Each structure stands twice: as structure tokens, then as C-alpha cells.
Amino acid sequence: MSHSSVRRPFIAGNWKMHGSVASNAALLAALKAGLAGNAAEVAVFAPYPYLDQVARLAADSRLVWGAQDVSRHDMGAYTGEVSAAMLRDFGCRYALVGHSERRGLHGESDALVAEKFSALAAVGIVPALCLGETLAERQAGETLSVVFRQLDAVLASHVPALLAYEPVWAIGTGLTASPEEAQAVHLALRAHVAKQDAAAAIGLRIVYGGSVKAGNAAALFAMPDIDGALVGGAALNADEFLAICRATNV
Ligand code: PEP
Secondary structure (H helix, E strand, O other), rough: OHHHOOOOOEEEEOOOOEEEEEEEEHHHHHHHHHHHOOOEEEEEEEEEHHHHHHHHHHOOOOEEEEEOOOOOOOOOOOOOOOOOHHHHHOOOOEEOOOHHHHHHHHHOHHHHHHHHHHHHHHHHOOEEEEEEEOOHHHHHHOOOHHHHHHHHHHOOOOOOOOOEOOOOOHHHOOOOOOOHHHHHHHHHHHHHHHHHHHHHHHHEEEEEOOOOOHHHHHHHOOOOOOOOEEEEEHHHOOEEEEEHHHHHOO
16 A cells, blocks of 8 residues: 555645735635645644634635644743643644754753643644754764654653654755655654554654755655655745645655
8 A cells, every 4th residue: 555545645834933914814825726636634834823814714725724832831820832722722733843943942852842742632732743853963873863762752651643854954954855865764763653553653644844845845755654744935935835735646
């Protein structure tokens, strides 16, 4: 059986800290119009203030949406934080956790990422757990030990359903892991999960992230363990993002 018949492709746009009421509306309208007939599950991860707008504009479409982060706390005196229950309250189904910009720029540890994962899972939101090594770690031959360490922090309490392998050196840099390099890590991640839960590992969607564009998407998606993409820069351009979505139809 090909991977596409076991696992529905997942293509997600991580908008990061980009957007406005006007530009979001235009982007979503273009995506909704362009997604007809596409087999992938297509998601956008929007900044918090725009989640309600995205929820309303996506409601009559097959676009799904999510948050880029969450608090590890349930409620209380945590100024500036947003809880998983708040996200769930207006229908959020997905959230990123452990994006390398959160780990690197905001000092998020593996343990904190695991706590955030648990907070999401507790309210029924699917966490998209982001993993990936830095360039120095890859050059030191530590890629697998790093991503296994990041994964193990979560596996201690949960079996994930959605992973995003994002080599830090490929995010926003124009550098992409080759399809073979990415496939090797995806295969290793799936095998690692299989040691804990073989059935879950078969259904586990592992998407690749790091400078995915229309021009390199199809070769990545042709790999048996690459189940889609988490797209940053190219997700802000409707034509480019739609072309990536169409590249899953191979
Ligand atoms: C990301 O932010 O998750 C990402 C992969 O960014 P880019 O596609 O811009 O490299």
C-alpha cells in the first residue's frame, strides 16, 4: 500500500507573525477557491488575534486551522498566555508545539514542549510536534539523537499523531533537506514511535518543513514516509501554497 492510501497528506501553512485582517481575508479566499478537488488536509496556523477571523472565514470550507503555540498552564495569572481550553472554546483542532523559533528564540525546553503537548491533548486539540536539529548538530552526526530526545520527552506520556520534522538549518534559509535526507529521518522517527505503539506509528503523519516551495514539494512528497509539509514563507502566497497542496496529488 502506498503511504498516501494509509495516511492522508497534511499540508499546513505556518503564518508566523505575519498577516492583517485584510491580507488574511484575501489569502483565505484564494485558498478556498483553489483547494477544490485537492485530496490533502490543508491547515493554516495563524497568530492568536486572527484565529477567530480564520475560524469564521474557513467555516464553510475544508480548510482547517490552528494556533502556533499554547500555554502549559490551564488558567490563572499568566499575562499574555493563551490556554488550550481557550483555543478549544472556539473550535481549534490543531496547534503547533515546539517550533524551532519557540525552542531557539524563546528558550523552550523539551520538558516545556511536552507540558504544552499534554495541555493540548487534554482538551482534544491535536498537537503538531515540531522537531529538528541545528546545522552544528547535523554536522556532528547528532541528527537522530537530537530528534529522538525531543520526541522522547513527549513519548513518555503521549503517542503523537502528527510530527513536523524541520531541520533548523532549512527554516527560512532557502536550504532544503534533500528528499533522501528528510526521508531517512522520517523513517527513523516512525520506527522510534513503533517501538512504543506499532499501530500508531503506521497512522502517524510526519510532515517535513524547511523552505518547502512549489518547486521542491513533489520530490519530497514522493518519499514513502513524508506525509506532507509545514510551510512558512511560501504559505503567505496563495499561488505558491496551492501549488504545494497540488503536489500531494502524485
Ligand atoms: C516553518 O516556519 O515552519 C518553516 C518551515 O518555514 P519556511 O518554510 O519559511 O522555511
